[in-house]
Amino acid sequence: MMAHVEKAQRATALITGASGGIGAAIARRLGSEGYDLALVARGEERLKSTATSLRDAGISGGLILPCDVADPEAVHRMIEEVMGHFGRIDVLVNSAGTSRAGFFLRTRLDEWNEILRINLTGVMLTTQAVLRPMRRQRSGTIVTIASLGGRQGRETLSTYCASKFGVVGLMDTVRREVERLGIRVTTILPGEVDTAMHQDGPERGERRMRPEDVAEAVSFSLRLGPRAVLRELVLHNPDSE
Numbered sequence: 001m002m003a004h005v006e007k008a009q010r011a012t013a014l015i016t017g018a019s020g021g022i023g024a025a026i027a028r029r030l031g032s033e034g035y036d037l038a039l040v041a042r043g044e045e046r047l048k049s050t051a052t053s054l055r056d057a058g059i060s061g062g063l064i065l066p067c068d069v070a071d072p073e074a075v076h077r078m079i080e081e082v083m084g085h086f087g088r089i090d091v092l093v094n095s096a097g098t099s100r101a102g103f104f105l106r107t108r109l110d111e112w113n114e115i116l117r118i119n120l121t122g123v124m125l126t127t128q129a130v131l132r133p134m135r136r137q138r139s140g141t142i143v144t145i146a147s148l149g150g151r152q153g154r155e156t157l158s159t160y161c162a163s164k165f166g167v168v169g170l171m172d173t174v175r176r177e178v179e180r181l182g183i184r185v186t187t188i189l190p191g192e193v194d195t196a197m198h199q200d201g202p203e204r205g206e207r208r209m210r211p212e213d214v215a216e217a218v219s220f221s222l223r224l225g226p227r228a229v230l231r232e233l234v235l236h237n238p239d240s241e
């Protein structure tokens, strides 16, 4: 439980993409472990229903923060609000993301730009903004949900894979710059997870891992003592390449 926070006060976890399949599972898991939650996504209604289902599970609903992670002004305001409310940020989970399938030859520039804006620029902006308070605290953990698509290409997902390769490179570099400040950086690369990101029916869904599997990996990385850093974790689907 919150092994990295050596303080009497409760630790705060800021989760982007908190209304999505994986983000909501992470919120449930960290909320049940005693973290105060700051929940970020663009759509307020879905965030509210995530908070309601947390409360139904006996977990405090958390602070709801509608925000586009790729909008620098909005991210700045959002971080100010979290700091004003909780006074600290111990954990950032970058889970906001998007995907669109299509063969590379048909990739349109506007779609390319939008996916890179959310998946890569969004992680960059949120991480940069959170590092300021974490640097003052001289502690914190940043967990980023990249993808197996950040390690190997997948047909019809060229833009998504390009964005996730970018995220893996970005966070590997950030890690090298901030570990000496007492800030841990973990990147998780899951294979296929059964969420709304896939719209190809229940049969394929049966073969995918569950969002709770990714939440378990996040929880494990946070439970490690301050002298152990899980830098990277690849979660494969059992029957994948």
Ligand SMILES: NC(=O)c1ccc[n+]([C@@H]2O[C@H](COP(=O)([O-])OP(=O)(O)OC[C@H]3O[C@@H](n4cnc5c(N)ncnc54)[C@H](OP(=O)(O)O)[C@@H]3O)[C@@H](O)[C@H]2O)c1
Binding pocket: 016, 017, 018, 019, 020, 021, 022, 023, 040, 041, 042, 043, 044, 046, 067, 068, 069, 070, 094, 095, 096, 097, 098, 099, 118, 122, 145, 146, 147, 148, 189, 190, 191, 192, 193, 194, 195, 196, 197, 198
């Ligand atoms: N599902 C998989 O198979 C899989 C595998 C590996 C990695 N991942 C990664 O895991 C992360 C979560 O995926 P998921 O499966 O949970 O997807 P999801 O169910 O579609 O959820 C995506 C979440 O991101 C939020 N979001 C999207 N664009 C945003 C923006 N610009 N600003 C703030 N929030 C934004 C969405 O809310 P709004 O639309 O309301 O903003 C939603 O909360 C993604 O980074 C994804 O690439 C997924």
